Amino acid sequence: MFSKARGTQYDASQTKQRFSIKKFKFGAASVLVGLLFLGMNSHSVLADESGAMSAKVTQAAEITSVDNTINSDTVVSIGHTESINPDDGVKISESGISEDSNISSEDTDKVNDLGEIVSEKDITVPPVNTIRSIDDADESLEKASVDNTRGSEVSGEHQNKEEQDTVYTLQDTPTKQEYSDKYQLPSRDSVDKPKVRSRRSLNLSDRESSSQEIPLGSAEYVDKAHLIVTKNNMVDHFEVRGTAHGDDQNPVVLTEDVSGQAGSLLLNKRIDMNESFRLEGRLSLGNKYEGYKVGGRSGGDGVSFAFTSTAPGTIGLSGASIGLGGLPNSFGFKLDTWHNTSNPNVNQKAGADPKFSGYQNGAFGAFYGTDASGKAITLLQDARRLESQPHNNEFKNVIVEYNGQSKNMTVIYGGQIFTKNIQTYLDKSRLTTNQSKGREELGFAIFASTGSGTNLQxxxxxxxxYSSGGSYIKLLYVDDSTGNVIKEKLYSGLTYQSLDLSDKLMLPNYTFKRTNAPTAIGYKDSNTINFKSGIQTITYTYKKVEKEELKRLLDNDSNLKLTDIYVNADKVKQMTYDDSIKKGQVVVNDSFTSQDKVDDAVKIITDSIVALRVSAAEAAVKAAEDAAQAGKDKKAEVEADGVVNPDEKSAVDGLNDVTTEKKGTATPLVDSLPEGPVKEALKARLDQVTTSEVTVNDADSNGKPDSQDAAEAAAEAAVKAAEDAAQAGKDKKAEVEADGVVNPDEKSAVDGLNDVTTEKKGTATPLVDSLPEGPVKEALKARLDQVTTSEVTVNDADSNGKPDSQDAAEAAAEAAVKAAEDAAQAGKDKKAEVELPSTGEINTHLSLFGIIVLLISTLMYGSKKKED
Known part of the structure; x- marks a missing residue:
């Protein structure tokens, strides 16, 4: 923002720099080279841009403006000024007027105007190829030569080998404390002794690639300063006063739409009225004017472009004079929205406005001036109603253009043109300034005020x-590799004064490389440049201190500390790294540190990070090895009894997972190490880290191998099968012997089951014998010993369902009965034959009966015995 007092901060998003290029002293070649310059660098503009480049060269200084936009966050200091203390005891009063009566009135004006340093700004702009454009153009202009401001010729191809080689270096850039005591400019004698730039090997490839130096050339001098102001550097030339406020991005508000305001935008230098100038901008007069109200409110007062006979920064009265009242023999042009039909109050130092056609219904424009008493007077012939009246606070283009030879001033507002020859005004101004004719220099301001009528202006x-007289020294601080203007300073002083540069050469975050100061026309000695009428432009080149890598390392600190690299490293390495970060922060915060210190800080931090990596990698590999060993130990433990159950396998697998995790952590840490024996050794160790595999052989966790369980189960089943077969034999034997009769088929059935029993026992025996000694085996053997076959004997050979003994008894009884019957029959037969007496018959019958009873008893006895 603009400041109302010097030394405050100005927030600028865009700032334009000025760079100078040389004129040419010959005709067609100079035009062609100039066109090439403009074609190759569209941002480079000659100071005299309103006309074509010509072989006719004026004596006005030319300062090229480079329209480059910077980041909106850039902060520019406005009004940071220093007074050049006059030598030999000359004193300067608060008003800037020398109290020494020996100083001429002309010099007194210069003290008023120029006895201070114009504000400086730290701005980085895109590359400016103005300096090297001669070299670029020479490919098509082989031996064209140009005339620089000091008269020396520069060849189109080499830009004068001597000038190219006029390079002044400092092998070691002084620190801030060393500048004032140790820094000395090269002597003028060294101009013809080219020096080789000392280059330090840099670690960063981008710095190596940008080490080419720009051509430097000689310091420039012209006897009158032609200055170009843009919105971006206007803070160096203008100040705001009163109610005015603004910045370099937005329009300057001269007055708000309220009563009793007066604001101005003041030029801090005098304008040379014998040189042409041109002001371009946009102006808003508000939304009200004479005869047109808004919301019942009138418009006023208006805006003026005032040229004053007083020192820069002086403004006149508000109200009817719109900034001119009270300033003797001054003049200007006003855009007036309040017509003072009658004479204003005498204190306003202004006459009534002329009654031109349409004055009652519209704002008007007019040239006007003050008399010797400072009363503002507007003449009828100089006033006209505006063709485009102000509405809705809209901006209209405005141009104030002046021809220094013809003395014609033209104002164009909204397309309407006002022109007046101001020679009469200039003649009157000299009555107050005491300046010589042809040497008129006036103050300038843009002024606005409000009273009963108001407007947002x-x-x-x-x-x-514009051009300005006086003595200036402009210092250009240029990037030694790119030609970018880093910063510029403009100092003003009197011709008997000198500028001490010893404390002006430091540039934050840059190191000094070269200068062409010894070629300046005002070069005195050591750190001193004498002011000369006009402007001397001296270039200093600097090498940027590259801090990006250091900043990156510092910015990454918090993230690094969350990684395994830092967490796994030992405490000593962590402390070393932390210390390197602290020291690096000190270096990066030091605006005047050297590139060596930055590079050293980068190396120290980088080395400490490598040490962290090695330490973390070693710790991670050790952790992986320990995890693998724990897995091996657990495997040996669970396999010691030859039995591994699921829980034991899970324990080993858990340790294997830890091993895998630890190895996974260690692998990238090792891989990230720089190649070398340390990395190779750690990789070899990591390759030996393996997991330990075990197989479950006791799935039911009964303490025996599953194979033993299976063998015991098989033996158990076989014994059970043998037992079942034996029981089946026993059951069959009981069955066939139940009726006491065993026929051949029944015996065969029992024998078949006995065969199965024998087979099953034969199967079970080796299975039991193969079991490990123990209670299970003993029990099964005991059971197997109880497995026997069941034997039966056939006693019914004829399978008639009766024992063979019964069959024999029955047969004997049958035979006996048959014999008895036969005997009885024989007796009957005989009786009949002989008719024996009855006693004899009875005895015979009793004998037969006895025999029968005996046979039956025998059979019954045999049957009973069988049952038993």
Whole structure:
């Protein structure tokens, strides 16, 4: 923002720099080279841009403006000024007027105007190829030569080998404390002794690739300063006063739409009225004017472009004079929205406005001036109603253009043109300034005020080109590799003064490389440059201190500390790294550190990070090895009894998972190490880290191998089968012997089951014998010993269902009965034959009966015995 007092901060998003290029002293070649310059660098503009490049060269200084946009966050200091203390005891009063009566009135004006340093700004702009454009153009202009401001010729191809080689270096850039005591500019004698730039090997490839130096050339000098102001650097030339406020991005508000305001935008240098100038911008007069009200409110007062006979920064009265009242023999042009039909109050130092056609219904424009008493007077012939009246606070283009030779001033507002020859005004101004004719220099301001009528009045600068007398030294701080203007300073002083540069050469985050100061026309000695009428442009080149890598390392610190690299490293390595970060922070915060210190800090931090990596990798490999060993130990433990159950396998697998995890952590840490024996050794160790595999052989966790369980189960089943077969034999034997009769088929059935029993026992025996000694085996053997066959004997050979003994008894009884019957029959037969007496018959019958009873008893006895 603009400041109302010097030394405050100005927030600028865009700032334009000025760079100078040389003129040419010959005709067609100079035009062609100039066109090439402009074609190759569209941002480079000659100070005299309103006309074509010509072989006719004026003596006005030319300062090229480079329109480059910077980041909106850039902060530019406005009004950071220092006074050049006059030598030999000359004193300067608060008003800037020398109290020494020996100083001429002309010099007194210069003290008023120029006895201070114009504000400086730290701005980085895109590459400016103005310096090297001569070299670029020479491919098509082999031996064209140009005339620089000091008269020396520069060849189109080499830009004068001597000038190219006029390079002044400092092998070691002094620190901030060392500058004032140790830094000395090269002597003028060294101009013809080219020096080779000392280059330090850099670690960063981008710095190596940008080490080419720009051509430097000689310091420039012209006897009158032609200045170009843009919105971006207007803070170096203008100040705001009163109610005015603004910045370099938005229009300057001169007055708000309220009563009793007066604001101005003041040029801090005098304008040379014998040189042409041109002011371009946009102006808003508000939304009300004479004869047109808004919300019952009138418009006023208006805006003026005032040229004053007083020192820069002086403004006149508000109200009817719109900034001119009270300033003797001054003049200007006003855009007036309040017509003072009658004479204003005498204190306003202004006459009534002329009654031109349409004055009652519209704002008007007019040239006007003050008399010797400072009363503002507007003449009828100089006033006209505006063709485009102000509405809705809209901006209209405005141009104030002046021809220094013809003395014609033209104002164009909204397309309407006002022109006046101001020679009469200039003649009157000399009555107050005591300046010589042809040497008129006037103050300049853009002024606005409000009274009973109000308006929001704003001005938006586009471009302002003007010339100013006095003595200036402009220092260009340029990037030694790219030619970018890093910063520039403009100092003003009197011709008997000198500028001490010993404390002006430091540039934050840059190191000094070269200068062409000894070629300056005002070069005195050591750190001193004498002011000369006009402007001397001296270039200092610098090498940027590359801090990006250091900043990156510092910014990554918090993230690094969350990684395995830091967490797994030992405490000593962590402390070393932490210390390197602290020291690096000190270096990066030091605006005047050297590239060596930055590189050293980067190396120390990088080395400490490598040490962290090695330590973390070693710790991670050790952790993986320990995990693998724990897995091996657990495997040996669970396999010691030859039995592994699921829980034991799970324990080993858990340790294997830890091993895998630890190895996974260690692998990238090792891989990230720089190649070398340490990395190779750790990789070899990591390759030996393996998991330990075990197989479950006791799935039911009964303490025996599953194979033993299976063998015991098989033996158990076989014994059970043998037992079952034996029982089946026993059951069959009981069955066939139940009726006491065993026929051959029944015996065969029992024998078949006995065969199965024998077979099953034969199967079970080796299975039991193969079991490990123990209670299970003993029990099964005991059971197997109880397995026997069941034997039966056939006693019914004829399978008639009766024992063979019964069959024999029955047969004997049958035979006996048959014999008895036969005997009885024989007796009967005989009786009949002989008719024996009855006693004899009875005895015979009793004998037969006895025999029968005996046979039956025998049979019954045999049957009973069988049952038993």
């Amino acid at each position: 704003q001005f938006d600068l586009t471009r302002f080109e």
